Amino acid sequence: MNITLKILTPLWTGGVDQTCDRLHETGLIGSLRWWYEALVRGLGGYACDPTGEDRCPDKDGNRCVVCELFGCTGWARKFRLKLLTAPKIKDRAIAAGQSLEIEFIPLRSIDPEEWCLLNATFRLISEYGAIGGKTIFKPSDEKNRQNEFHHLDFGLAKIEFSEESPCHNLNLDKIRGYVTDRKWRSGSHKDYSWASLQHFWCVNGRYLARKDDQTSTFNQVLGRKQPKRQGQYLEDQGESSRWLAGSQQESKKVFSFKSPDKGRTFGFVKLGTVDFDEIKKRLKQVWSDFDPEKEFMTGVQILKDIFK
Ligand SMILES: [Zn+2]
Incomplete structure:
Protein backbone atom coordinates (compact mmCIF):
# COMPACT_ATOMS: atom_id res chain seq x y z
CA MET A 1 0.00 0.00 0.00
CA LYS A 190 -12.16 2.25 31.38
CA ASP A 191 -10.39 5.66 31.35
CA TYR A 192 -9.88 5.87 27.63
CA SER A 193 -13.33 4.82 26.47
CA TRP A 194 -13.72 8.39 25.16
CA ALA A 195 -11.10 7.70 22.49
CA SER A 196 -13.64 6.07 20.19
CA LEU A 197 -15.42 7.04 16.99
CA GLN A 198 -18.67 6.50 18.92
CA HIS A 199 -17.88 9.72 20.80
CA PHE A 200 -16.27 11.62 17.95
CA TRP A 201 -17.58 14.67 16.10
CA CYS A 202 -16.15 16.87 13.39
CA VAL A 203 -16.94 20.16 11.65
CA ASN A 204 -14.94 20.87 8.51
CA GLY A 205 -14.25 24.36 7.19
CA ARG A 206 -14.42 26.15 10.54
CA TYR A 207 -12.10 26.84 13.42
CA LEU A 208 -12.33 28.37 16.87
CA ALA A 209 -10.55 31.70 17.10
CA ARG A 210 -9.36 33.88 19.89
CA LYS A 211 -11.03 37.27 19.94
CA ASP A 212 -8.53 38.88 22.26
CA ASP A 213 -6.38 37.92 25.19
CA GLN A 214 -9.34 37.57 27.52
CA THR A 215 -11.96 35.96 25.35
CA SER A 216 -11.91 32.98 23.11
CA THR A 217 -14.58 31.24 21.16
CA PHE A 218 -12.79 28.10 22.22
CA ASN A 219 -13.65 28.67 25.85
CA GLN A 220 -17.25 29.28 24.92
CA VAL A 221 -17.44 25.84 23.38
CA LEU A 222 -15.88 24.26 26.42
CA GLY A 223 -18.32 26.09 28.65
CA ARG A 224 -15.45 27.53 30.59
CA LYS A 225 -15.64 30.76 32.51
CA GLN A 226 -13.53 33.50 31.01
CA PRO A 227 -10.82 34.44 31.41
CA LYS A 228 -9.10 31.25 32.33
CA ARG A 229 -6.24 30.31 30.21
CA GLN A 230 -3.25 29.02 32.06
CA GLY A 231 -2.07 25.91 30.33
CA GLN A 232 -5.33 25.46 28.47
CA TYR A 233 -4.38 26.75 25.09
CA LEU A 234 -1.31 27.95 23.34
CA GLU A 235 -0.22 30.89 21.31
CA ASP A 236 -0.53 30.87 17.55
CA GLN A 237 2.54 29.46 15.96
CA GLY A 238 3.37 30.08 12.36
CA GLU A 239 0.51 29.93 9.94
CA SER A 240 -1.70 27.61 11.91
CA SER A 241 -3.66 28.33 15.03
CA ARG A 242 -4.07 25.28 17.09
CA TRP A 243 -6.29 25.18 20.11
CA LEU A 244 -6.26 22.27 22.41
CA ALA A 245 -7.88 21.58 25.68
CA GLY A 246 -8.66 18.88 28.11
CA SER A 247 -11.02 20.20 30.70
CA GLN A 248 -10.26 18.73 34.03
CA GLN A 249 -13.85 18.92 35.19
CA GLU A 250 -15.67 17.45 32.26
CA SER A 251 -13.11 15.42 30.33
CA LYS A 252 -13.95 17.15 27.09
CA LYS A 253 -11.56 17.03 24.20
CA VAL A 254 -11.77 19.66 21.50
CA PHE A 255 -9.19 20.32 18.80
CA SER A 256 -9.32 23.14 16.29
CA PHE A 257 -7.08 24.05 13.36
CA LYS A 258 -6.85 27.00 11.08
CA SER A 259 -5.54 25.89 7.72
CA PRO A 260 -5.35 27.14 4.12
CA ASP A 261 -8.74 25.57 3.44
CA LYS A 262 -10.40 27.28 6.42
CA GLY A 263 -9.73 24.69 9.04
CA ARG A 264 -11.26 21.92 11.04
CA THR A 265 -12.69 21.50 14.51
CA PHE A 266 -13.20 18.11 16.07
CA GLY A 267 -13.60 16.52 19.45
CA PHE A 268 -14.82 13.75 21.65
CA VAL A 269 -17.84 13.93 23.93
CA LYS A 270 -18.30 12.16 27.20
CA LEU A 271 -21.79 10.78 26.95
CA GLY A 272 -23.86 11.56 30.01
CA THR A 273 -22.13 14.90 30.62
CA VAL A 274 -21.73 16.86 27.40
CA ASP A 275 -23.46 15.13 24.54
CA PHE A 276 -23.57 15.90 20.81
CA ASP A 277 -26.60 18.18 21.13
CA GLU A 278 -24.87 20.28 23.76
CA ILE A 279 -21.75 20.62 21.58
CA LYS A 280 -23.92 21.66 18.61
CA LYS A 281 -25.62 24.28 20.78
CA ARG A 282 -22.28 25.70 21.90
CA LEU A 283 -20.88 25.76 18.37
CA LYS A 284 -23.97 27.60 17.19
CA GLN A 285 -23.29 30.28 19.80
CA VAL A 286 -19.80 30.76 18.37
CA TRP A 287 -20.60 30.50 14.66
CA SER A 288 -23.90 32.30 14.12
CA ASP A 289 -24.41 30.91 10.59
CA PHE A 290 -23.55 27.37 11.66
CA ASP A 291 -25.98 24.74 10.37
CA PRO A 292 -25.51 21.60 12.49
CA GLU A 293 -27.74 19.53 10.22
CA LYS A 294 -25.38 20.04 7.31
CA GLU A 295 -22.04 20.64 8.97
CA PHE A 296 -21.87 18.54 12.11
CA MET A 297 -20.67 14.98 11.52
CA THR A 298 -20.67 12.29 14.17
CA GLY A 299 -18.27 9.35 14.20
CA VAL A 300 -21.07 6.96 13.32
CA GLN A 301 -21.78 8.94 10.13
CA ILE A 302 -18.06 9.16 9.41
CA LEU A 303 -17.70 5.38 9.64
CA LYS A 304 -20.03 4.99 6.66
CA ASP A 305 -17.89 7.39 4.64
CA ILE A 306 -14.42 6.07 5.34
CA PHE A 307 -15.20 2.43 4.50
CA LYS A 308 -16.58 3.22 1.07
ZN1 LIG B 1 -3.58 -4.77 22.51
Whole structure:
Protein backbone atom coordinates (compact mmCIF):
# COMPACT_ATOMS: atom_id res chain seq x y z
CA MET A 1 0.00 0.00 0.00
CA ASN A 2 1.31 3.44 -0.95
CA ILE A 3 -0.21 6.69 0.23
CA THR A 4 0.88 10.25 -0.43
CA LEU A 5 -0.03 12.81 2.21
CA LYS A 6 -0.05 16.54 1.64
CA ILE A 7 0.98 18.39 4.81
CA LEU A 8 -1.47 21.30 5.30
CA THR A 9 -0.26 22.72 8.61
CA PRO A 10 3.21 22.31 10.13
CA LEU A 11 3.75 19.07 11.99
CA TRP A 12 5.72 19.80 15.12
CA THR A 13 8.39 17.38 16.09
CA GLY A 14 10.16 19.55 18.64
CA GLY A 15 12.97 18.03 20.59
CA VAL A 16 13.78 15.17 18.25
CA ASP A 17 16.56 14.82 15.74
CA GLN A 18 14.99 16.26 12.62
CA THR A 19 17.33 14.55 10.25
CA CYS A 20 16.37 11.05 11.19
CA ASP A 21 13.60 9.60 9.03
CA ARG A 22 13.16 6.71 11.40
CA LEU A 23 11.88 9.06 14.11
CA HIS A 24 9.31 10.53 11.75
CA GLU A 25 8.27 7.02 10.79
CA THR A 26 7.90 6.08 14.44
CA GLY A 27 5.81 9.21 15.06
CA LEU A 28 3.55 8.44 12.13
CA ILE A 29 3.04 4.87 13.29
CA GLY A 30 2.14 6.15 16.78
CA SER A 31 -0.48 8.49 15.40
CA LEU A 32 -1.84 5.89 13.00
CA ARG A 33 -2.13 3.42 15.82
CA TRP A 34 -3.99 5.92 17.99
CA TRP A 35 -6.66 6.51 15.30
CA TYR A 36 -6.78 2.81 14.44
CA GLU A 37 -7.63 2.14 18.10
CA ALA A 38 -10.35 4.82 18.03
CA LEU A 39 -11.75 3.21 14.90
CA VAL A 40 -11.74 -0.29 16.41
CA ARG A 41 -13.48 0.96 19.56
CA GLY A 42 -15.97 2.83 17.40
CA LEU A 43 -16.79 -0.42 15.63
CA GLY A 44 -17.47 -2.16 18.93
CA GLY A 45 -14.12 -3.92 19.18
CA TYR A 46 -11.60 -3.85 22.00
CA ALA A 47 -8.30 -1.95 21.72
CA CYS A 48 -5.91 -2.03 24.66
CA ASP A 49 -4.03 1.06 25.84
CA PRO A 50 -0.48 0.21 24.73
CA THR A 51 0.94 2.65 27.29
CA GLY A 52 -1.14 1.37 30.21
CA GLU A 53 -0.93 -1.55 32.59
CA ASP A 54 -3.72 -3.26 30.71
CA ARG A 55 -1.69 -3.59 27.54
CA CYS A 56 -1.40 -6.80 25.56
CA PRO A 57 -0.57 -9.58 25.82
CA ASP A 58 -2.82 -10.62 28.72
CA LYS A 59 -1.70 -13.28 31.17
CA ASP A 60 -2.80 -15.99 28.76
CA GLY A 61 -0.86 -14.48 25.88
CA ASN A 62 -3.89 -13.10 24.03
CA ARG A 63 -3.71 -9.82 22.12
CA CYS A 64 -6.29 -7.37 20.86
CA VAL A 65 -7.04 -6.78 17.18
CA VAL A 66 -4.91 -3.59 17.21
CA CYS A 67 -1.83 -5.31 18.68
CA GLU A 68 -2.31 -8.04 16.07
CA LEU A 69 -1.34 -5.50 13.38
CA PHE A 70 0.76 -2.97 15.32
CA GLY A 71 2.53 -5.39 17.62
CA CYS A 72 3.08 -5.77 21.36
CA THR A 73 5.56 -7.54 23.60
CA GLY A 74 6.29 -10.90 22.01
CA TRP A 75 4.56 -10.08 18.73
CA ALA A 76 6.23 -7.88 16.12
CA ARG A 77 4.42 -5.34 13.99
CA LYS A 78 3.21 -6.89 10.76
CA PHE A 79 4.38 -4.08 8.52
CA ARG A 80 7.09 -1.56 8.04
CA LEU A 81 6.20 2.05 7.30
CA LYS A 82 8.75 3.69 5.04
CA LEU A 83 8.96 7.35 4.07
CA LEU A 84 9.90 7.52 0.41
CA THR A 85 10.54 11.26 0.61
CA ALA A 86 12.65 12.86 3.32
CA PRO A 87 10.52 15.52 5.05
CA LYS A 88 11.59 19.15 4.71
CA ILE A 89 12.00 20.77 8.11
CA LYS A 90 11.27 24.42 8.88
CA ASP A 91 11.26 25.99 12.35
CA ARG A 92 11.63 22.59 13.97
CA ALA A 93 8.51 21.27 12.23
CA ILE A 94 7.73 19.20 9.18
CA ALA A 95 6.93 22.10 6.86
CA ALA A 96 3.47 22.68 5.42
CA GLY A 97 2.92 22.45 1.68
CA GLN A 98 5.02 19.38 1.00
CA SER A 99 3.95 15.90 -0.01
CA LEU A 100 5.05 12.87 1.95
CA GLU A 101 5.05 9.56 0.16
CA ILE A 102 4.54 6.62 2.46
CA GLU A 103 4.99 2.97 1.65
CA PHE A 104 3.67 0.07 3.71
CA ILE A 105 5.79 -3.03 3.40
CA PRO A 106 4.16 -6.18 4.78
CA LEU A 107 6.56 -8.20 6.89
CA ARG A 108 4.03 -10.99 7.45
CA SER A 109 0.63 -11.92 6.09
CA ILE A 110 -1.83 -9.07 6.63
CA ASP A 111 -5.57 -9.80 6.45
CA PRO A 112 -7.65 -7.95 3.82
CA GLU A 113 -9.67 -6.49 6.72
CA GLU A 114 -6.47 -5.07 8.23
CA TRP A 115 -5.49 -3.40 4.96
CA CYS A 116 -8.99 -1.97 4.76
CA LEU A 117 -8.86 -0.71 8.37
CA LEU A 118 -5.45 0.86 7.76
CA ASN A 119 -6.73 2.60 4.64
CA ALA A 120 -9.85 3.80 6.48
CA THR A 121 -7.60 5.14 9.26
CA PHE A 122 -5.83 7.32 6.71
CA ARG A 123 -9.15 8.55 5.35
CA LEU A 124 -10.27 9.35 8.89
CA ILE A 125 -7.11 11.35 9.57
CA SER A 126 -7.26 13.06 6.20
CA GLU A 127 -10.93 14.04 6.12
CA TYR A 128 -11.86 14.41 9.78
CA GLY A 129 -8.85 14.26 12.11
CA ALA A 130 -5.20 15.21 12.39
CA ILE A 131 -1.86 13.47 12.38
CA GLY A 132 1.25 13.71 14.50
CA GLY A 133 3.04 12.42 17.55
CA LYS A 134 1.30 9.89 19.71
CA THR A 135 1.95 11.79 22.94
CA ILE A 136 -0.77 14.31 22.19
CA PHE A 137 -3.54 11.76 22.37
CA LYS A 138 -2.27 9.70 25.22
CA PRO A 139 -5.30 8.65 27.24
CA SER A 140 -5.79 10.70 30.35
CA ASP A 141 -4.24 9.77 33.61
CA GLU A 142 -5.86 11.33 36.67
CA LYS A 143 -2.56 12.42 38.18
CA ASN A 144 -1.18 13.69 34.94
CA ARG A 145 -4.08 15.61 33.46
CA GLN A 146 -2.40 18.98 33.63
CA ASN A 147 0.32 17.86 31.32
CA GLU A 148 -2.00 16.01 29.05
CA PHE A 149 -1.75 18.28 26.05
CA HIS A 150 1.62 19.90 26.47
CA HIS A 151 3.03 18.37 23.33
CA LEU A 152 1.85 20.26 20.31
CA ASP A 153 3.14 18.01 17.68
CA PHE A 154 0.38 17.41 15.23
CA GLY A 155 -1.40 18.99 12.34
CA LEU A 156 -3.59 18.55 9.31
CA ALA A 157 -2.57 16.29 6.44
CA LYS A 158 -4.65 15.28 3.47
CA ILE A 159 -4.44 12.23 1.23
CA GLU A 160 -3.14 13.46 -2.07
CA PHE A 161 -2.84 10.10 -3.72
CA SER A 162 -3.72 6.56 -2.77
CA GLU A 163 -4.15 3.41 -4.74
CA GLU A 164 -7.55 1.82 -5.14
CA SER A 165 -9.21 1.24 -1.78
CA PRO A 166 -8.44 -2.22 -0.35
CA CYS A 167 -12.02 -2.28 1.01
CA HIS A 168 -13.75 -3.14 -2.26
CA ASN A 169 -14.76 -6.68 -1.28
CA LEU A 170 -15.64 -5.67 2.26
CA ASN A 171 -18.32 -3.57 3.92
CA LEU A 172 -18.92 -2.05 7.32
CA ASP A 173 -20.68 -5.16 8.66
CA LYS A 174 -17.81 -7.42 7.62
CA ILE A 175 -15.26 -5.09 9.21
CA ARG A 176 -17.35 -4.91 12.37
CA GLY A 177 -17.48 -8.70 12.40
CA TYR A 178 -13.71 -8.84 12.04
CA VAL A 179 -12.85 -6.46 14.91
CA THR A 180 -15.38 -8.08 17.27
CA ASP A 181 -14.31 -11.63 16.45
CA ARG A 182 -13.94 -13.70 19.60
CA LYS A 183 -10.44 -14.77 18.63
CA TRP A 184 -9.17 -11.33 19.73
CA ARG A 185 -8.61 -10.35 23.30
CA SER A 186 -11.56 -8.37 24.75
CA GLY A 187 -12.00 -6.20 27.81
CA SER A 188 -13.34 -2.90 29.06
CA HIS A 189 -11.92 0.46 28.03
CA LYS A 190 -12.16 2.25 31.38
CA ASP A 191 -10.39 5.66 31.35
CA TYR A 192 -9.88 5.87 27.63
CA SER A 193 -13.33 4.82 26.47
CA TRP A 194 -13.72 8.39 25.16
CA ALA A 195 -11.10 7.70 22.49
CA SER A 196 -13.64 6.07 20.19
CA LEU A 197 -15.42 7.04 16.99
CA GLN A 198 -18.67 6.50 18.92
CA HIS A 199 -17.88 9.72 20.80
CA PHE A 200 -16.27 11.62 17.95
CA TRP A 201 -17.58 14.67 16.10
CA CYS A 202 -16.15 16.87 13.39
CA VAL A 203 -16.94 20.16 11.65
CA ASN A 204 -14.94 20.87 8.51
CA GLY A 205 -14.25 24.36 7.19
CA ARG A 206 -14.42 26.15 10.54
CA TYR A 207 -12.10 26.84 13.42
CA LEU A 208 -12.33 28.37 16.87
CA ALA A 209 -10.55 31.70 17.10
CA ARG A 210 -9.36 33.88 19.89
CA LYS A 211 -11.03 37.27 19.94
CA ASP A 212 -8.53 38.88 22.26
CA ASP A 213 -6.38 37.92 25.19
CA GLN A 214 -9.34 37.57 27.52
CA THR A 215 -11.96 35.96 25.35
CA SER A 216 -11.91 32.98 23.11
CA THR A 217 -14.58 31.24 21.16
CA PHE A 218 -12.79 28.10 22.22
CA ASN A 219 -13.65 28.67 25.85
CA GLN A 220 -17.25 29.28 24.92
CA VAL A 221 -17.44 25.84 23.38
CA LEU A 222 -15.88 24.26 26.42
CA GLY A 223 -18.32 26.09 28.65
CA ARG A 224 -15.45 27.53 30.59
CA LYS A 225 -15.64 30.76 32.51
CA GLN A 226 -13.53 33.50 31.01
CA PRO A 227 -10.82 34.44 31.41
CA LYS A 228 -9.10 31.25 32.33
CA ARG A 229 -6.24 30.31 30.21
CA GLN A 230 -3.25 29.02 32.06
CA GLY A 231 -2.07 25.91 30.33
CA GLN A 232 -5.33 25.46 28.47
CA TYR A 233 -4.38 26.75 25.09
CA LEU A 234 -1.31 27.95 23.34
CA GLU A 235 -0.22 30.89 21.31
CA ASP A 236 -0.53 30.87 17.55
CA GLN A 237 2.54 29.46 15.96
CA GLY A 238 3.37 30.08 12.36
CA GLU A 239 0.51 29.93 9.94
CA SER A 240 -1.70 27.61 11.91
CA SER A 241 -3.66 28.33 15.03
CA ARG A 242 -4.07 25.28 17.09
CA TRP A 243 -6.29 25.18 20.11
CA LEU A 244 -6.26 22.27 22.41
CA ALA A 245 -7.88 21.58 25.68
CA GLY A 246 -8.66 18.88 28.11
CA SER A 247 -11.02 20.20 30.70
CA GLN A 248 -10.26 18.73 34.03
CA GLN A 249 -13.85 18.92 35.19
CA GLU A 250 -15.67 17.45 32.26
CA SER A 251 -13.11 15.42 30.33
CA LYS A 252 -13.95 17.15 27.09
CA LYS A 253 -11.56 17.03 24.20
CA VAL A 254 -11.77 19.66 21.50
CA PHE A 255 -9.19 20.32 18.80
CA SER A 256 -9.32 23.14 16.29
CA PHE A 257 -7.08 24.05 13.36
CA LYS A 258 -6.85 27.00 11.08
CA SER A 259 -5.54 25.89 7.72
CA PRO A 260 -5.35 27.14 4.12
CA ASP A 261 -8.74 25.57 3.44
CA LYS A 262 -10.40 27.28 6.42
CA GLY A 263 -9.73 24.69 9.04
CA ARG A 264 -11.26 21.92 11.04
CA THR A 265 -12.69 21.50 14.51
CA PHE A 266 -13.20 18.11 16.07
CA GLY A 267 -13.60 16.52 19.45
CA PHE A 268 -14.82 13.75 21.65
CA VAL A 269 -17.84 13.93 23.93
CA LYS A 270 -18.30 12.16 27.20
CA LEU A 271 -21.79 10.78 26.95
CA GLY A 272 -23.86 11.56 30.01
CA THR A 273 -22.13 14.90 30.62
CA VAL A 274 -21.73 16.86 27.40
CA ASP A 275 -23.46 15.13 24.54
CA PHE A 276 -23.57 15.90 20.81
CA ASP A 277 -26.60 18.18 21.13
CA GLU A 278 -24.87 20.28 23.76
CA ILE A 279 -21.75 20.62 21.58
CA LYS A 280 -23.92 21.66 18.61
CA LYS A 281 -25.62 24.28 20.78
CA ARG A 282 -22.28 25.70 21.90
CA LEU A 283 -20.88 25.76 18.37
CA LYS A 284 -23.97 27.60 17.19
CA GLN A 285 -23.29 30.28 19.80
CA VAL A 286 -19.80 30.76 18.37
CA TRP A 287 -20.60 30.50 14.66
CA SER A 288 -23.90 32.30 14.12
CA ASP A 289 -24.41 30.91 10.59
CA PHE A 290 -23.55 27.37 11.66
CA ASP A 291 -25.98 24.74 10.37
CA PRO A 292 -25.51 21.60 12.49
CA GLU A 293 -27.74 19.53 10.22
CA LYS A 294 -25.38 20.04 7.31
CA GLU A 295 -22.04 20.64 8.97
CA PHE A 296 -21.87 18.54 12.11
CA MET A 297 -20.67 14.98 11.52
CA THR A 298 -20.67 12.29 14.17
CA GLY A 299 -18.27 9.35 14.20
CA VAL A 300 -21.07 6.96 13.32
CA GLN A 301 -21.78 8.94 10.13
CA ILE A 302 -18.06 9.16 9.41
CA LEU A 303 -17.70 5.38 9.64
CA LYS A 304 -20.03 4.99 6.66
CA ASP A 305 -17.89 7.39 4.64
CA ILE A 306 -14.42 6.07 5.34
CA PHE A 307 -15.20 2.43 4.50
CA LYS A 308 -16.58 3.22 1.07
ZN1 LIG B 1 -3.58 -4.77 22.51
